[in-house]
Amino acid sequence: MPPSPSPLNAETLQALLPPSRRIGREILILEETTSTNDVAAQLGRAGAAEGAVVFAERQTAGRGRLQRKWESLAHKGLWFSLLLRPAWAFADWSRLTTWAAVGVARGLDESLPGCRAAIKWPNDIYLAGKKAVGILCESAIGPTGYAVVGIGVNVNHVRADFPKELRDRATSLREAADLDAAPLDRHAVAAALLRNLDALYPSLECDFASIVAEAQSRSFLMGRRITLRGALEDAATSEAIAEALEPDGSLRVRLDNGKTQIISGGEVSVSVSQTL
Ligand code: BTN
Secondary structure, three states, X not given: OOOOOOOOOHHHHHOOOOOOOOOOOOEEEEEEEOOHHHHHHHHHHOOOOOOOEEEEEEEOOOEOHHXXXXXXXXXXXXXXXXXXXXXXXXXXXXXXXHHHHHHHHHHHHHHOOOOOOEEEOOOEEXXXXXXXXXXXXXXXXXXXXEEEEEEEEOOOOOHHXXXXXHOOOEOOHHHHHOOOOOOOOHHHHHHHHHHHHHHHOOHHHHOHHHHHHHHHHOEOOOOOEEEEEEEEOOEEEEEEEEEEEOXXXXXXXXXXXXXXXXXXXXXXXXEEOOOO
């Protein structure tokens, strides 16, 4: 029998983070909850300070974009949510998805030697051509306005841990590193993610262009033929070439009819329809 994975522990994780951090200044670790996004939102409504992070070993109702279910296998991954209170205009809060994607990608590079994590716009991180991370940003405006950035990282899953229908599309850090490798230390991975997100946070306000440039350079979609669902008013799906990221992080595509279209995250599903 393989050794059972060591449970996440807040003190162990805090010891791996810089004392002056904003992201991760408070860390809450739950054995089970519905969704860490729900718990972070409750903290947001209760007035908790920016930077609190909620982890859960198991989510009973983990969710992704477009009302999709998110599988959160107990003790195998990192399922966590950040509570943020951006001081800038609400119209720019959509930047958080691009920031989170770049911060997480940098953290994965640090955790896996030789890795260059790719970003599948707008909210997925790919390793070796498969999805390893999903990001879900939710927000509430008003007097106690807050944003929640939920991050799900498949860390120690082996192929059999994924539902059959996901096996060809999903991966974990362990699988991407080497199937025979020992399980990764989840505290070390979590710390690398939080450190990189924290270090990049100031750039959201003062140098977002550099975050977009890195997201573009890590893009899984650029130059590829893609299928868009829910992006156009007059068609259920459309085919396009992904051309570039715009300064606000939205995606510019060239449709088959030759027209350019700018797509923002929202309710759009994007899939690659042709490999390079
Ligand atoms: C997606 O791929 O569409 C986004 C998936 C986001 C999953 C994470 S796991 C932690 C947090 N809690 C949730 O319910 N969802 C996010």
